[in-house]
Amino acid sequence: MALVGRRFYARLFIIYFLDWLVIIATVAFAASTSIWVTPNTRPFSATDLSISFPFQTNSKVPSWLLVLWSIIIPGLAIAFLTLAMPSSTESYKRSFRSATGWKRRLYCLNTALLGLGLSYATALLITNGLKNLLGRPRPDLISRCDIDTARIEDFTIGPGSLLDWRVCKNRAVSGVSNALSESDVRDGFRSFPSGHASLSFAGLTYFAIFLAEFVFALPLPHLSRVTAPISAPLVAPEATSSADSHTAAAPPAALPSRREDRETPLPRFPIMAAILIVGIPIMIAMYIASTRYSDYRHHPFDIFGGAALGIASAVLGWRWYGAWTCASQAEGRVYTFMDKAKGNDDNEKYDGTVMAEEGGAPMGRAGRAV
Template identity: 35%
Template sequence: RSLIPGHSLRVDRLSYILRQEALLPPLYPLPPPPLIPLGVFPPTWFLSMVTTAADMDRSTSFIRSQKRRFPLKVVLSYIFDWIVLVILALIALAFEFIQPNRRPFSLNDPNISFPFTEHETVPTWLLVILSIILPVALVAIVALLFVPGATVPKGTPHSLVWRRKLWELHVGWLGLALALVSAWFFTQGMKNMFGKPRPDLLARCIPDLDNMDKYVVGGFSGEYPLGRLYSAAICQQTSKYKLRDGFRSFPSGHSSSSAAGLVYLSLFLASKFAVTIPFVVPSADQNKPRDHAAFPSRGAKETAQGQHNAQILSIRRQAAAPPIYLLAATLAPFCLSIFIAASRWWNFRHHGFDILFGYLMGLLCSVYSFRYYHLPIQRGAGWAWGARSSDRAFWAGVGRVGYAQEPEMSNSSLGKPEQNSDGARRHNPDIPPPPMGPPPSHVSHRPTNRTMEYDAGYGNGGQFHDVEMQRMQ
């Protein structure tokens, strides 16, 4: 401690950060820094790194209250998400054992007269491996090996790094489960509702041609058999499952499942490996001749508008194309999904429209499931959205935007005089303490394809403070 007239100040900021992480007092007394001579006013950098003991006590009590109140409610909300997905998956599984609507058919229809393929190119067990197990494994490998990446400064606590790894793994699996379950649920329900015959229905049916007149339900009457429609009761197939599955052509389950799982995997890999079409962030200082020049730094007589514009960059230098091998790696799951969907055509399991519609439905499920839990690929830097705030873990209500904690609106923006922050925290203990230390110099505004760029990763000189994970501590 250093004594300054009129103040009792605690100088060591590192001790404060460690107490935020561990919520424990130092195990040994820290050596006192040199005393500041009386009458000498401390420099501004020194005042920016000190805090009063009362502020530190309030900060510690605030973090303890967050640890005590927030995690259980947030964790339960995500457990409930998994429970809902499991329930939907069980309902979709139950649809498999329900008799679908069986649309009448003609014995002379060539579209349902294809042979029954005994050995499918992609059977159901292989579909499960390729569309579910493979994405689950790759999401885990990428999340555990490549997250949080090279931007973590030295000295970052391992517990914080593993919290970020596990969070990215959790939301990666949760988004994948949402895509697969939603696609499977809609596919199974629509199969039973439409009851469309498969291309190999007659081979499955084995119709009773000797008593075919008993089963006529539509078409032209008379002795001429063309144009007559027969009910499924004409079938002599002894396997109930084989006959029941013959009326589940629309939409294709292989197409929707492969698109849901593998396209989601492609989006996940593209996000983590920053594989995207190069783009330029629009800015106010744009569309000037120097931006499109071949060598904009030569002969430029313009004055830089501040230190961050000392080096003038052209538009062509603000983005670059990712390596081709990364593009190929991200497109491989997408190509595999197309192969699985196409195999249903030459195996005579689905009509063309069934395959296209099923794939489109799985594609939509994968896209919205990915965006449900992850930031946009072009602007998200590979990160997923943070956790919900504890007060909105299950319900946000009317008048609130989203499920994250909204930033506090200053009184000046509301036309009210600003109040003392210490007084506000005394009346509302949920207001976090003010940030300590100098301004975050690790954030620099540059004319690049990112609005904010981190020079030293997340931290500033090794002093790491993860704001996104604050709700999860």
């Protein structure tokens, strides 16, 4: 049985190692595209007031602070809460007392961080891809460009007096003192979508979902992986009257076989206070996104588009990985197959909702046997 357990853990390690490899490679590739990929440059009008805002040299939220708030702080908080937070469920309580229990917590930590990584990688890849593909001018493009009025006719495109980006004096080849580099001018065509908005909402929305589901056990519609509905009645059914005694009473709803699922779900924390705490990451993401408007880096549509992309990425990361972390609904999958790997030494019996019908093979992602 020990040999089976070692093989299982080796296979599990290889699977998740490959997952991490893909996510890290995706993040590295997506981040590098802002360096070696030349964005499309849409023609622009010198009289367009929407792109005539001043160029700000100092951002309220620089890139390093964005990474800190959107990925590092949520990752550290998830690691602490997953490994150190006590739980009301008996099997998770026992996880402090044995090596196998700590393996279970590490498994939950791995799935939670994989979900965060998938969310961030998805948002970053799509964001940088759209930035380079669409080439929409930023609100401060003309300030970056410093149009060479003597050469406007040479770089006029079509009858609408649109200008090619080469009309800009702020290029390294121009020899103008204190001029922006060519990469700074080209970056003026990376307006849609807002990277600060997409990445902040990707990381912090995922963290908010984690807090709601894992810490406070707030059931979020369409975000929880329910293995068995909780159907225990809150009150006993009323006795039937003698006049209705001929009517057969409806049989009670079948109860889930696991004891912990038969208990009436109660909030772990005052609901309104939990909602306020869960809302803090969202408010931070909203502030980060709003600074891109006040810094004249993005148009409102760019910010809303980036926020929508970030939220969608967070939901994808949670549904694909993170939802397996929640003890109340994914605990059956996590604890059952971990017990299978070590030969059921803890004598924990489950109803088998997360096991394959044939052979008792543990179920994998999306209900597939692993």
